[in-house]
Amino acid sequence: MSTLFSPFKLRNLEFKNRIFVSPMCQYSATDGLANNWHLVHLGSRAVGGAGLVMVEATAVTPEGRISPGDMGLWSEQHTRALAPIAQFIKEHGAVPAIQLAHAGRKASTDVPWRGGSALTADTGAWPVVAPSAVAFSPASPTPVELSPAQLDVICAQFVEAARRSLEAGFEVVELHFAHGYLLHEFLSPLSNQRNDEYGGSLENRARFPLQVARAVRAAWPQHLPLFVRISATDWVEGGWDLAQSVQLAQWLKATGIDLIDCSSGGLVPDAKIPVAFGFQTPLATAIRNQADIAVGAVGMITAPAQAEQIVATGLADVVLLARELLRDPYWPLHAAAALRVKLDWPVQYQRA
Numbered sequence: 001m002s003t004l005f006s007p008f009k010l011r012n013l014e015f016k017n018r019i020f021v022s023p024m025c026q027y028s029a030t031d032g033l034a035n036n037w038h039l040v041h042l043g044s045r046a047v048g049g050a051g052l053v054m055v056e057a058t059a060v061t062p063e064g065r066i067s068p069g070d071m072g073l074w075s076e077q078h079t080r081a082l083a084p085i086a087q088f089i090k091e092h093g094a095v096p097a098i099q100l101a102h103a104g105r106k107a108s109t110d111v112p113w114r115g116g117s118a119l120t121a122d123t124g125a126w127p128v129v130a131p132s133a134v135a136f137s138p139a140s141p142t143p144v145e146l147s148p149a150q151l152d153v154i155c156a157q158f159v160e161a162a163r164r165s166l167e168a169g170f171e172v173v174e175l176h177f178a179h180g181y182l183l184h185e186f187l188s189p190l191s192n193q194r195n196d197e198y199g200g201s202l203e204n205r206a207r208f209p210l211q212v213a214r215a216v217r218a219a220w221p222q223h224l225p226l227f228v229r230i231s232a233t234d235w236v237e238g239g240w241d242l243a244q245s246v247q248l249a250q251w252l253k254a255t256g257i258d259l260i261d262c263s264s265g266g267l268v269p270d271a272k273i274p275v276a277f278g279f280q281t282p283l284a285t286a287i288r289n290q291a292d293i294a295v296g297a298v299g300m301i302t303a304p305a306q307a308e309q310i311v312a313t314g315l316a317d318v319v320l321l322a323r324e325l326l327r328d329p330y331w332p333l334h335a336a337a338a339l340r341v342k343l344d345w346p347v348q349y350q351r352a
Contacts, residue, residue, distance in 0.1 A: 004311050013223070017051040020054065020296060020319065021052060023174065024322050025070065027066075027112060027113075032073070047329070049330065050094050057100075061074055064102035064103050064182070068110075073164050086168050090171075097171065104181050129145075131191060131192040132193040132194055162219050177231075178231040180267040206248055213226075226258055227260070232262050234268065246291050261320060275299075280297065285314075285315045298320040302321075305339070
């Protein structure tokens with residue numbers, strides 16, 4: 001018996017296996033609208049046997065996009081564009097999920113294959129916002145510090161995007177608290193230098209992210225799960241770290257969050273990240289054990305036996321694969337064969 005290919009249940013939703021497709025930006029939307037690229041990209045991973053397929057970081061407002069090519073969900077037009085994707089994912093046996101995000105001070109950049117540098121007035125730049133007027137890097141624009149009133153607006157935008165997600169047919173929403181984007185910027189003392197009720201102590205720095213989590217949980221159906229992706233550490237002395245992540249996970253559990261998707265880094269450009277196979281899995285394990293909440297392990301998980309070992313030994317409840325599933329959309333089907341699990345390919349492909 002394979003634990004990796006055993007069902008997993010959160011609230012009333014059952015996933016057919018514990019292989020989840022991590023949200024991966026494609027930088028291929030126009031005005032935030034999903035298109036045929038996203039349908040084929042995400043649909044292929046559902047056909048490939050994953051238990052959950054998650055849409056990339058999807059901005060809750062145009063100013064919250066990382067780049068002009070980012071996905072968005074701020075109008076009914078965006079809802080209609082995503083609905084066929086959610087339907088196709090579900091038709092092929094996977095749970096359709098979407099990650100909601102605001103890029104904060106890392107917004108208004110070009111797409112990666114054009115260098116990813118900050119946009120200029122000539123290339124369509126827009127003002128960036130953050131907890132404090134602290135730039136991401138010397139080459140990045142200085143953001144405008146958000147007022148409490150503006151925070152209430154952004155919180156409402158997350159709630160509205162969650163409502164649109166449900167209308168589009170998604171069954172899981174993940175809130176993006178990681179990788180140096182807005183909600184992570186509030187958590188880390190390196191980027192949050194406020195002296196009001198949203199800065200200073202851990203409780204204050206977590207205040208706005210928790211406000212968003214509570215508001216979305218209240219708007220999201222009680223029978224459906226809600227995830228949060230965190231960077232469990234900034235990998236920088238004096239920054240956000242694992243101990244703070246454990247406390248945050250405990251608070252998130254109390255608000256009704258069901259799973260913590262455990263990544264790391266992204267807050268500053270010069271962090272020394274010890275990238276290696278499975279290097280973030282111990283972060284997930286610590287949060288699982290100390291916060292008593294379901295977790296997903298992500299990062300350099302590439303081999304079927306490695307993924308099986310992570311979930312079979314209780315290091316994490318699920319694994320989220322990113323680059324490996326870019327290389328091979330059918331990785332779950334190949335993994336099943338490697339682990340001697342009988343899993344049928346789609347009938348359209350079985351003659352091969």
